Amino acid sequence: MLNIRSNLTMSEAAELLEGAFRARNLVIIVGNCRVEYEGRASSTLEWGERVTVIKKDGSILVHRPTGYEPVNWQPPKCVIAVNQVDATVLITASRANPRETLTIEFKQISLTAFGSLSDTGEFALYVTEAQMKQAILAAPSLVEEGFKPLEEEKHVEDTGFTDIYGVDKTGFLVVIEIKRNAATKDAATQLYGYLEKIRTRVDRPVRGIVVAPDLRKSAQPVLQSMKIEFVKLDPEKCFKILKSTKDMKLSQFIS
Amino acid sequence: MLNIRSNLTMSEAAELLEGAFRARNLVIIVGNCRVEYEGRASSTLEWGERVTVIKKDGSILVHRPTGYEPVNWQPPKCVIAVNQVDATVLITASRANPRETLTIEFKQISLTAFGSLSDTGEFALYVTEAQMKQAILAAPSLVEEGFKPLEEEKHVEDTGFTDIYGVDKTGFLVVIEIKRNAATKDAATQLYGYLEKIRTRVDRPVRGIVVAPDLRKSAQPVLQSMKIEFVKLDPEKCFKILKSTKDMKLSQFIS
């Protein structure tokens, strides 16, 4: 249930918002405001009409009429306060760690809408880098015939993780770096770091393969000089394989 | 001026939104919806109450009741369409490059608010990396005594730009990489790329210095192995210097 008001006086707005924040409602305000921010950086935004959204977890967004990104904002866990100062409504949002404060001053408010939204719907994102990895583990031939993954993740001291670690059909070690998007040269340099570490520990050839849907032109010479191979793999193909393996698992249960 | 309606029927909503999009209004919708996204990745979001904002530049945000980030979105330049399908309102936002589509299906709408917002207020952000650079150019001793910047930017083939390029008091070349936040190892590797290029062209010693408010622990060994130096510099200090140089300039005009 939404409480909607338009063209309120500043004192009406201040009182209403006070109650909405106390009830931890989601709050939408459209009005003419000025914004100041002080924290990791500092900023000022002069008067103008914007959309402000304040959520129950203490996150805040101030949106101008254009652009995907909020002009000013605070991440969750802010403490919100409302004050009426003369003919303006002041909303302050403060948080510790890092210490920062966002201040929004309204001189005119066209709309306030607040209430408790009920949202339990599941969100699912398909074909992330992690899922491409699952697909390769489910169908190693996506990389090449005879490839056998060893451990899902092999920790390499000081340099993080490899994506997949395995052996090829001739017994050479294979280290695979997966990228969901076209591989840039830092994919290569990252992988090269792993390879160097591993080669000091292991007494047999180690191949490095970048697996990605595409290869940036600038990355090509880098790969070549580092003797790192490239295997093309589209996320869509991974999705199909994941779907089919899921179906297989399901059919095993059914049968 | 804002057109505000609450608890509309789906056909009312479809008609109103149609007009709002044609007029390139900013549109706010609160209601129970389902969302699908298909493009660089794919996602589905099941039924739930959310806040949707659609801007005149074709950017879209779908916000759940918690979290700073939109659960689904589109950057500017989308083509928006509304359709009534049975008892639901369908909003589709498509863009090319990359080819992707966002579909929002409403089965209940608590609020629509739309109109043209007037926002010309200036936005100013203080102490960006660019401003730290300005501060160093204004006060080179921030880096070290006797440092002289040469050109503001020195293009290095294929690798982008250095931040500052200069000479130290002994005549050695100095290449500086500025970071606004604690320097990570990629600051070092980035700078190392520049240095390698320059060293093939120049016949005298070239020093590399990372200037940042802090240095991540993991970056320290990388810097050491690359023989890159670190100079601590806080954005706040840069801000003070910029302010004082501005004051100086101002006082020059005044006097």
Add this chain to the structure above:
DNA sequence: ACGTCGATCTCGAAC
């Protein structure tokens, strides 16, 4: 158009 890099990045996971 593509590539590179900064960001009040945010977010999550690992240590």
Add this chain to the structure above:
DNA sequence: GTTCGAGGTCGACGT
């Protein structure tokens, strides 16, 4: 708590 890497990153700037 800090550190580190990923992101449908976005956005800006240069080629």
